[in-house]
Amino acid sequence: MSMLQVNDLSIHFGGVKAVQNVNFTIDAGIVYSVIGPNGAGKTTLFNLITGVYKPTTGDIHLDGEAIGGKSPNELATRGVARTFQNLQICMNMSAIENVMVGAHLRLDRNLFKAALRFPALKKRDAELRGEAGELMRFVGLGQYVEARADAMSYGALKRLEIARALAMKPRLIFLDEPAAGLNPKETIEVDQLVRKIADSGVTVVLVEHDMKMVMNLSDRILVLNYGKKLAEGTGEEIRRNPDVIAAYLGAHA
Amino acid sequence: MKKSVYNGLYLVVAILLVLPFVLPNSFYLDLVIRMAINAMIVLGLNLLIGFAGQISLGHAGFLGIGAYASAVLPTHFGWHPLAAMVAGAVATGMLAALVARPIFKLKGNYLAMATLGLGIIINITLRNEAQWTGGPDGMPVPAMGLFGFELSNDKQWYWVVAILLSITVWASLNLIDSPFGRALRALHGSEVASQVVGVDIVRYKVAIFVLSAVFASLMGSVTAHYVGFVSPNFADFFHSIELVTMVVIGGMASVYGSLVGAVLLTALPQALATFEGWETVVFGAILMLSMIFLPKGLVPTLAAKFGKGE
Numbered sequence: 001m002s003m004l005q006v007n008d009l010s011i012h013f014g015g016v017k018a019v020q021n022v023n024f025t026i027d028a029g030i031v032y033s034v035i036g037p038n039g040a041g042k043t044t045l046f047n048l049i050t051g052v053y054k055p056t057t058g059d060i061h062l063d064g065e066a067i068g069g070k071s072p073n074e075l076a077t078r079g080v081a082r083t084f085q086n087l088q089i090c091m092n093m094s095a096i097e098n099v100m101v102g103a104h105l106r107l108d109r110n111l112f113k114a115a116l117r118f119p120a121l122k123k124r125d126a127e128l129r130g131e132a133g134e135l136m137r138f139v140g141l142g143q144y145v146e147a148r149a150d151a152m153s154y155g156a157l158k159r160l161e162i163a164r165a166l167a168m169k170p171r172l173i174f175l176d177e178p179a180a181g182l183n184p185k186e187t188i189e190v191d192q193l194v195r196k197i198a199d200s201g202v203t204v205v206l207v208e209h210d211m212k213m214v215m216n217l218s219d220r221i222l223v224l225n226y227g228k229k230l231a232e233g234t235g236e237e238i239r240r241n242p243d244v245i246a247a248y249l250g251a252h253a
Numbered sequence: 254m255k256k257s258v259y260n261g262l263y264l265v266v267a268i269l270l271v272l273p274f275v276l277p278n279s280f281y282l283d284l285v286i287r288m289a290i291n292a293m294i295v296l297g298l299n300l301l302i303g304f305a306g307q308i309s310l311g312h313a314g315f316l317g318i319g320a321y322a323s324a325v326l327p328t329h330f331g332w333h334p335l336a337a338m339v340a341g342a343v344a345t346g347m348l349a350a351l352v353a354r355p356i357f358k359l360k361g362n363y364l365a366m367a368t369l370g371l372g373i374i375i376n377i378t379l380r381n382e383a384q385w386t387g388g389p390d391g392m393p394v395p396a397m398g399l400f401g402f403e404l405s406n407d408k409q410w411y412w413v414v415a416i417l418l419s420i421t422v423w424a425s426l427n428l429i430d431s432p433f434g435r436a437l438r439a440l441h442g443s444e445v446a447s448q449v450v451g452v453d454i455v456r457y458k459v460a461i462f463v464l465s466a467v468f469a470s471l472m473g474s475v476t477a478h479y480v481g482f483v484s485p486n487f488a489d490f491f492h493s494i495e496l497v498t499m500v501v502i503g504g505m506a507s508v509y510g511s512l513v514g515a516v517l518l519t520a521l522p523q524a525l526a527t528f529e530g531w532e533t534v535v536f537g538a539i540l541m542l543s544m545i546f547l548p549k550g551l552v553p554t555l556a557a558k559f560g561k562g563e
Contacts, residue, residue, distance in 0.1 A: 050449060076451030090442025092506065093435070101439040105451040107432040111460060114431030115424040121431065168450055 003028040003172060003203055004049070009058035009068075011048055018044040020227045021058070026205060026220075028171075031198045033206045033214045035238075036224035037247070042207045043085055045224065046174050049205075050082045051075045062172070077105060081170035083161040085177045085207070091150040095141070098149055098160055099132040100125075102167025135163045139193055155186045162193065172203045179210045191216060215239070223247075258430060261509045262422050269415040273408065282407045284523065289414045290476050292515035293421045295499045296508065297468035302497065303505035304429060305461045306441030308365040311372025312496050315466040317379055317488020318345045319473030324394040324483045325385050334397045338474040345470035349463045357458045364462070372493050379485045391484030394477040410479055417475070425508050437461055438506070502543055504550025513551050 002025040009022045019041045026032045034042045047053040049060055051072040060068040062078055081102075090098055107128065113121050133145045139159040144152055152160065158178060165173055175194065179187040191213045198204045198217070208214050214221065214235075221238045223230040231241045238244055269289075276282050294316065301307050322341025326332040332340070348371075356367050379386050386392060397404045404410055428434045439447040440454045448454055477483045486492070495518065503514020521539065525532035547554045 052445060052449075072445070072448040073451045073453045076449060082449050084446070088443040088446035090439045090446065092442045093438050097435055097438075101435050101447065101452075102450045104432060104436055104439075104447075109432045109436065111428070111433045111464070114433045115428045117423075117427040125431065164446075164450065 002026065003063060004205075005061040006049070007059050007061075009045075009048060009055055009060065011044060011053055011056045018227050019048060019224075022224070022227075022229050024222050024229070024232055026172075026203065028203050029198075029201065030219035031194065031204045031206060031217045033208060033218040033221045034224060035208070035211075035214055035221060036230070039226075040224040041227040042224055043176055044227075046082060046176055046205075046207060050080060050174055076168060079168070079171035080174070081165035081168045081172070082174035083158075083165050083176055083178060085180060087154070087157050087161065089149050089157050089160060093149060095144050095147045095149050095152060095160055096129065096132050096136065099135055099163045099167050100128055102164035103128055103131070103169075105168065132163075132167060135166050136160075138166070138196070139163045140189060155182050158182065159190070159193070162197075166197070166202075170202060172205070173197065174205045174207075176207045177209065178206070179208055179213055187213060258426055259423075262419070262426065265422055265509075265512065266419050269419065273411055279407055282411055284520065286407065286410055286414050286479065288516045288519040289418045290472055290479065291496075291499065291519050292512045293418055294469055294472045294496060295503065295511040295515040296421055296425050297465045297472070298496055299500045299503075299505065299507070299511045300425065300428070300437070301461050301465040302500050303507065303510075304434065304441065305437040305458060307458055307462060308362060308497070309368040309462070309465070310365050310490070310493050310497065311368035311370070311375070312466070312469050313488050313490070313492035314368075314372035314375035315345050315349070315469035316473035316476070316492070317375050317483075317485070318348070319470030320394075320477035320483045320487055321379060321386055321473075322470070323397075323474040323477045324392050327395045328392065329385060334395065334474075334478065335399075338471065341474055342467045342470045346463050346467045349466035350459060353459045353462045354455075357455045357462075364458075369490070369493075372488070372490055376485055376488045376490070379488055386485075389485060391482055391486075393482050394480070396481070397478035404478070414475070414479075422508060422512070425511075429508070433457075441506075498540060500550075502540065502547075502550060504552040504554070507550060507552045507556075510550050510552035517551075 004026040006022060006024050009019060010017065011019045022045065034045060036042055044053065048055050051070050051074065054069045058068065059066055067075060067078065090101065107124060108121055136142060136145050139162050141156060141159055141163065144156060149160065162175065162178065178194065179190045182190060187210055194204060194206065194217055206214070206217065218235055220233065221235055222232045223238060223244050225247050230247060231238060231244050272285055273282065276285065298309065298312055301309055319338065319341040322344065323334060323337050326337035326340060327334050352367055352371055356363050380389050404413065436447060436452045436457055440452055440457055444454055499514035499518045500511065502518060503512065504510025521536060522532060525535050528535050
């Protein structure tokens with residue numbers, strides 16, 4: 001059953017058609033990758049689906065409900081999580097607090113109860129701190145549970161973003177280049193982490209340049225070029241697609 | 254950030270308990286009361302500026318609404334001071350919400366400009382409506398009565414203000430370390446990241462701005478009753494700037510920094526009185542130097558230096 005349906009989606013920034021008439025569907029429970037050269041519109045596509053940009057034309061359905069043009073916080077209430085290619089970590093907070101913010105919608109956010117330190121709130125917060133610590137260990141950040149966010153390395157912050165997204169308990173997660181800028185060892189660890197996330201039942205949509213990782217993880221792949229859909233299919237189909245070979249992978253792939 | 258959260262509060266309470274017995278005379282008692290009231294205003298303002306990252310340059314205007322509500326409503330209409338105080342706070346809250354909603358829908362920090370204008374409008378209104386407010390000369394404020402008991406001398410005021418300050422510090426600490434407070438700090442750190450985890454950033458910015466304004470209004474009323482007199486200078490732009498300076502000098506996003514900033518900048522003009530005419534210049538020089546050498550503010554810089562972290 002398809003979880004996400006994207007029909008004829010476009011966005012124009014002035015004269016630049018960053019995404020043009022893109023169609024695809026994503027089934028629940030799979031790993032779906034979006035690849036393409038730099039500037040192909042991958043991150044723009046993520047921004048459209050997660051509500052950061054409003055589409056110029058076209059529509060997006062999540063479980064049959066139209067979500068095109070809804071704000072990111074409304075999408076969060078529907079179980080959509082994401083990470084960012086260029087890190088979006090709150091450096092004014094500790095590492096574990098960044099993860100705890102991910103659980104925002106699952107908590108009682110009442111201002112007055114918080115100021116007056118209602119015991120139920122405090123108890124829930126203590127539990128959440130435990131949960132957030134577990135998530136940090138899950139993504140391999142066990143040694144950073146007590147750390148400040150601004151004292152962590154780039155690779156660790158990339159995973160912190162994933163832990164924050166997982167704290168939402170999402171059904172659908174968008175990972176925007178989780179391995180970009182990581183060394184080969186870290187890349188393998190992220191590869192395994194994405195596999196673990198998918199195995200836990202979360203549908204994963206991945207933008208990534210590391211072809212080994214994409215081919216290893218993906219059930220299906222969408223190829224974008226100049227904002228348009230170039231091809232879509234399984235890893236094997238993409239590998240053999242002549243258009244893709246010409247445009248992106250090069251003859252040796 | 255475990256048990257140590259309240260350690261500073263215990264210290265504050267201890268100091269407040271001891272102070273009235275060690276202060277040599279009523280001049281110092283008066284100074285401490287004004288420090289404590291400023292500390293509460295700065296705490297409210299720091300939640301907005303330091304924690305949520307939104308700048309208000311018109312907070313003295315909100316103080317002014319509260320102060321004048323406490324002056325005008327009992328004097329001209331015979332209201333009970335408490336009712337006048339609440340009315341001032343409600344009016345301030347509605348005004349703040351009215352201004353904040355459209356502003357926060359814009360991207361970028363337009364709040365500073367809007368509050369600057371709003372503060373000036375409030376100040377001019379207070380100056381011009383002389384038949385109600387006494388105009389530039391100001392007007393006297395009737396004494397605050399609590400349940401048939403009149404707050405008349407400084408000793409009584411001291412204890413009221415000390416209790417209010419302790420509660421304010423406690424509540425601020427609680428708020429910051431809660432889901433609400435984390436959402437505020439998160440939208441300061443990254444708006445887009447907080448949105449994608451479900452934080453309705455417009456709502457949170459409006460909420461903290463209104464809370465901060467209402468709190469300023471309440472403290473304006475308290476000040477008016479304590480001093481027994483209000484003038485438009487209390488609500489002017491320079492007072493707004495002074496409050497922001499207290500936040501910055503003490504330390505943005507630091508509860509105890511707010512206290513230190515308020516205490517220092519309330520005391521400084523007194524300490525500089527010996528410079529006769531040059532005190533403003535010395536005041537300015539001290540501010541510049543502290544910005545150059547302590548850009549994060551006193552408390553966060555010292556805390557980092559002595560390795561206590563937050």
